Amino acid sequence: AQSVTQPDIHITVSEGASLELRCNYSYGATPYLFWYVQSPGQGLQLLLKYFSGDTLVQGIKGFEAEFKRSQSSFNLRKPSVHWSDAAEYFCAVHTGRRALTFGSGTRLQVQP
Amino acid sequence: DGGITQSPKYLFRKEGQNVTLSCEQNLNHDAMYWYRQDPGQGLRLIYYSQIVNDFQKGDIAEGYSVSREKKESFPLTVTSAQKNPTAFYLCASSADRGPSYEQYFGPGTRLTVT
Numbered sequence: 001a002q003s004v005t006q007p008d009i010h011i012t013v014s015e016g017a018s019l020e021l022r023c024n025y026s027y028g029a030t031p032y033l034f035w036y037v038q039s040p041g042q043g044l045q046l047l048l049k050y051f052s053g054d055t056l057v058q059g060i061k062g063f064e065a066e067f068k069r070s071q072s073s074f075n076l077r078k079p080s081v082h083w084s085d086a087a088e089y090f091c092a093v094h095t096g097r098r099a100l101t102f103g104s105g106t107r108l109q110v111q112p
Numbered sequence: 113d114g115g116i117t118q119s120p121k122y123l124f125r126k127e128g129q130n131v132t133l134s135c136e137q138n139l140n141h142d143a144m145y146w147y148r149q150d151p152g153q154g155l156r157l158i159y160y161s162q163i164v165n166d167f168q169k170g171d172i173a174e175g176y177s178v179s180r181e182k183k184e185s186f187p188l189t190v191t192s193a194q195k196n197p198t199a200f201y202l203c204a205s206s207a208d209r210g211p212s213y214e215q216y217f218g219p220g221t222r223l224t225v226t
Binding site: 004006009031032036041042043044045046049051090092094095096099100101102103104105 | 222
């Protein structure tokens with residue numbers, strides 16, 4: 001069965017600093033990959049997705065992610081973090097069978 | 113505006129009582145989903161429905177039940193058989209079940225059972 005690992009439970013960065021959130025997946029073929037963001041007590045919003053083609057995908061709010069097949073990774077990046085980016089971020093995969101499988105999430109804190 | 117509504121936002125129940133969480137969408141989506149979120153565990157799939165009058169168990173269906181009598185509605189009942197019902201419940205929908213179709217999420221219902 002597919003699985004998703006987000007090794008960082010909690011990350012703190014300073015406002016204006018760059019950000020990279022890690023995501024590794026386990027699946028025999030190339031899955032469909034997603035990053036979602038969740039503000040406290042809210043639903044999830046899709047940041048970006050990868051299906052095929054260019055391995056660097058751009059999303060909303062200035063985020064991007066890079067798919068690396070050799071490392072089974074799909075890390076999320078942002079060059080300059082804003083205070084409003086503080087939230088929880090979830091990586092997810094969809095193998096075409098049922099629904100999304102989510103990682104356990106990374107909580108981002110932004111220091112002024 | 114199109115979207116997904118979940119009500120209520122906060123729900124409190126006594127142990128041993130069944131409780132039904134509402135999920136309505138006006139996006140004309142065929143597929144709907146229920147996820148449970150616990151701290152540090154991400155989201156886990158409870159049930160999903162590809163079409164009206166059809167639904168399938170997810171990874172943690174025990175102690176839950178659903179119905180899909182209308183395209184726009186997918187209520188979730190948390191029964192007294194669910195051992196740890198206190199959690200944040202999220203409903204989602206997508207145009208189709210396939211992976212290329214984005215899932216849209218509702219704002220969630222936080223259920224507390226004491």
